[in-house]
Amino acid sequence: MDLFIPLFVVVPLGGAFLIAIIGSFSRGFGRYFTSIIFAFLTGLCIYFVFRIQGPLVYRVGGWELFEKIPIAIYMVIDGLSLYLLLIINLIGFLSAFYSISYIKKFTAESHYYTLFCLMTAGMNGVVMSGDLFNIYVFLEIAAIASYALVAFEIEKEHLEASFKYQVLGGVSSLFILLSIGFLYWQTSTLNIADVSRMIAVGGKGELVVFSQVILLAGFGLKAAMIPFHAWLPDAHSSAPSPISSMLSGVLIKAIGAYVILRLFFNMFAITHSVAMVITVIGTLSMVVGVLLAIGQWDIKRLLAYHSISQMGYVVLGVGIGMLVLARNGDRAVATLAIAGGLFHLFNHAVFKGLLFLNAGAVEYETGIRDMKKLGGLAAKMPVTTSTSLSASMSISGIPPFNGFFSKLIIIIAAIQAQYYVLSILAVFVSIITLASFLKVQRFTFFNKTGGEWERRGITVREVPFSMCFSMIVLAILCFLLSALIVPSVRDVLLTPAVDVLVRAGEYTTAVLGY
Amino acid sequence: MIIYILTVFLFLIGLYGVIAKRNLIKIVIGIALMEYSVNLFLILIGYVRGGTAPILTEGLGQKVFVDPLPQAMVLTAIVIGLATTALLLAIAIRIYKKYGTFDIREIKNLKG
Numbered sequence: 001m002d003l004f005i006p007l008f009v010v011v012p013l014g015g016a017f018l019i020a021i022i023g024s025f026s027r028g029f030g031r032y033f034t035s036i037i038f039a040f041l042t043g044l045c046i047y048f049v050f051r052i053q054g055p056l057v058y059r060v061g062g063w064e065l066f067e068k069i070p071i072a073i074y075m076v077i078d079g080l081s082l083y084l085l086l087i088i089n090l091i092g093f094l095s096a097f098y099s100i101s102y103i104k105k106f107t108a109e110s111h112y113y114t115l116f117c118l119m120t121a122g123m124n125g126v127v128m129s130g131d132l133f134n135i136y137v138f139l140e141i142a143a144i145a146s147y148a149l150v151a152f153e154i155e156k157e158h159l160e161a162s163f164k165y166q167v168l169g170g171v172s173s174l175f176i177l178l179s180i181g182f183l184y185w186q187t188s189t190l191n192i193a194d195v196s197r198m199i200a201v202g203g204k205g206e207l208v209v210f211s212q213v214i215l216l217a218g219f220g221l222k223a224a225m226i227p228f229h230a231w232l233p234d235a236h237s238s239a240p241s242p243i244s245s246m247l248s249g250v251l252i253k254a255i256g257a258y259v260i261l262r263l264f265f266n267m268f269a270i271t272h273s274v275a276m277v278i279t280v281i282g283t284l285s286m287v288v289g290v291l292l293a294i295g296q297w298d299i300k301r302l303l304a305y306h307s308i309s310q311m312g313y314v315v316l317g318v319g320i321g322m323l324v325l326a327r328n329g330d331r332a333v334a335t336l337a338i339a340g341g342l343f344h345l346f347n348h349a350v351f352k353g354l355l356f357l358n359a360g361a362v363e364y365e366t367g368i369r370d371m372k373k374l375g376g377l378a379a380k381m382p383v384t385t386s387t388s389l390s391a392s393m394s395i396s397g398i399p400p401f402n403g404f405f406s407k408l409i410i411i412i413a414a415i416q417a418q419y420y421v422l423s424i425l426a427v428f429v430s431i432i433t434l435a436s437f438l439k440v441q442r443f444t445f446f447n448k449t450g451g452e453w454e455r456r457g458i459t460v461r462e463v464p465f466s467m468c469f470s471m472i473v474l475a476i477l478c479f480l481l482s483a484l485i486v487p488s489v490r491d492v493l494l495t496p497a498v499d500v501l502v503r504a505g506e507y508t509t510a511v512l513g514y
Numbered sequence: 515m516i517i518y519i520l521t522v523f524l525f526l527i528g529l530y531g532v533i534a535k536r537n538l539i540k541i542v543i544g545i546a547l548m549e550y551s552v553n554l555f556l557i558l559i560g561y562v563r564g565g566t567a568p569i570l571t572e573g574l575g576q577k578v579f580v581d582p583l584p585q586a587m588v589l590t591a592i593v594i595g596l597a598t599t600a601l602l603l604a605i606a607i608r609i610y611k612k613y614g615t616f617d618i619r620e621i622k623n624l625k626g
Contacts, residue, residue: 133587137590137594140594140597140598144594144598144601151605151608154608155612156612156623157623159608159612160621160622162605163538163602163605163606163609166598166601166602167541170545170598171529171532171545171548174545174549174552177556177591178525178555181552181556184556184559184583184584185559188581
């Protein structure tokens with residue numbers, strides 16, 4: 001089974017190559033081929049979910065351990081990687097399927113699908129890599145493809161957003177490379193498991209802390225945590241809508257939050273100070289993100305600010321778990337907090353992906369993104385309206401939907417860990433989120449007075465089948481994912497991912513095998 | 515030791531360029547400088563005084579080698595740097611065609 005592991009990178013990379021070549025002869029090739037690739041990879045993920053027992057390790061080139069030194073480049077699939085792989089390929093499939101209708105109006109269609117496949121190959125590589133430098137390489141593949149995709153519509157604001165994104169992304173990549181250099185200097189190895197062992201044996205204290213700080217700055221920039229968030233609203237609102245849903249739903253998690261979790265749990269020993277910094281950053285993102293979002297009138301910009309805030313919830317949940325682990329507190333509380341964070345990560349991918357697809361559907365039909373000029377779309381676009389309503393209820397935490405349960409778990413964990421202020425802040429942010437999504441629903445869909453589109457004489461009807469299909473599937477998922485709180489379902493998908501983080505020390509032994 | 519400090523200095527000069535300069539091309543140059551300094555730093559990590567190229571051959575008595583792994587890393591990093599710089603310059607040229615200027619004070623449609 002571990003022979004299937006490289007397929008997650010090889011298939012989308014090969015697909016990108018084929019689409020680039022064949023796409024110049026036949027325009028429609030990439031359109032369907034991309035969806036087929038991601039449907040296949042999603043199926044492979046689901047197969048892995050049911051068959052996996054313990055971490056699978058693939059050594060590139062087949063090099064075995066030499067005198068207990070790992071020579072090969074390791075690719076590891078454990079519970080956490082598999083969880084992220086499922087999110088990436090599922091949202092990737094639905095966005096690619098949505099693009100079939102949405103991207104038809106652009107001329108460079110096959111370039112779009114090439115970049116799409118490259119970006120996803122990069123993200124799959126990052127979450128599977130067991131090697132620091134490989135993380136950097138795959139991260140750059142994903143990031144460079146996403147820079148180009150943000151500028152895809154080449155109007156003034158898209159180019160400006162892309163340039164800003166590239167400058168900040170480039171600086172953060174260099175910080176990451178610098179800190180990888182420092183870690184190599186300290187430990188003379190790049191394998192994450194081996195680095196963790198070398199640091200435990202006797203890394204020099206200050207330099208390890210210094211590399212931790214640069215690493216946190218670099219990946220914090222990639223994850224758009226609050227002091228480093230400036231590029232996100234521009235980049236995510238300028239990209240074509242299916243790409244916005246990939247960037248907000250998946251990219252900031254796969255190359256930002258995931259790597260922070262993996263490195264700070266499994267590679268460095270958990271310390272109280274780092275846990276504190278991560279919790280504070282998460283809380284700040286959660287609160288400030290939502291306060292910035294409430295005043296926005298551009299629908300995609302508003303959604304982009306909410307991404308910052310919701311990622312704050314994820315980081316807050318995990319940070320609380322880390323704090324409890326650092327002070328040797330109750331493991332059950334830590335497990336609950338981390339489970340809440342990871343559960344919210346999946347939920348956010350689903351509902352934020354859906355909301356961006358809805359915004360894309362509105363823009364596709366009316367050509368307008370300013371909420372003041374919209375309104376009265378509920379009667380014309382029933383599918384978009386109902387799916388958007390379920391996503392809005394999910395993100396603001398209304399009971400039968402998934403967002404409610406993950407926020408509830410995070411809040412309960414915060415109370416049990418005796419961080420009462422954090423739990424009150426989480427409730428407060430959830431209420432403001434509700435207010436801001438009431439605004440979205442009211443002004444975009446349910447306003448009785450017709451908007452600017454009526455005056456301009458644009459005929460609005462429901463979007464084509466491929467776009468409807470993706471939105472409906474995601475809306476059903478918003479509902480179904482609530483099932484992850486049922487213990488038997490949770491044990492299949494969520495518990496293995498949480499175990500990787502709670503039992504952080506076991507990663508080294510599991511990967512190296514001694 | 516002094517050479518490490520100079521590398522950090524080069525990194526900071528690049529960072530200053532990115533933060534303080536108002537011309538798009540100068541910002542790109544700043545990023546390129548940061549990249550070179552990180553590459554230099556990686557090469558320095560692997561350097562061993564008096565070491566030679568790490569080629570194992572029968573009969574050669576040389577025992578001190580430089581570390582080849584950072585060199586391989588730097589080769590990869592240079593290629594990645596090429597891609598980022600090329601894309602940055604391509605976008606900068608497109609921006610010049612749309613706005614007619616490289617000055618970032620006049621390129622600000624997006625805010626808030």
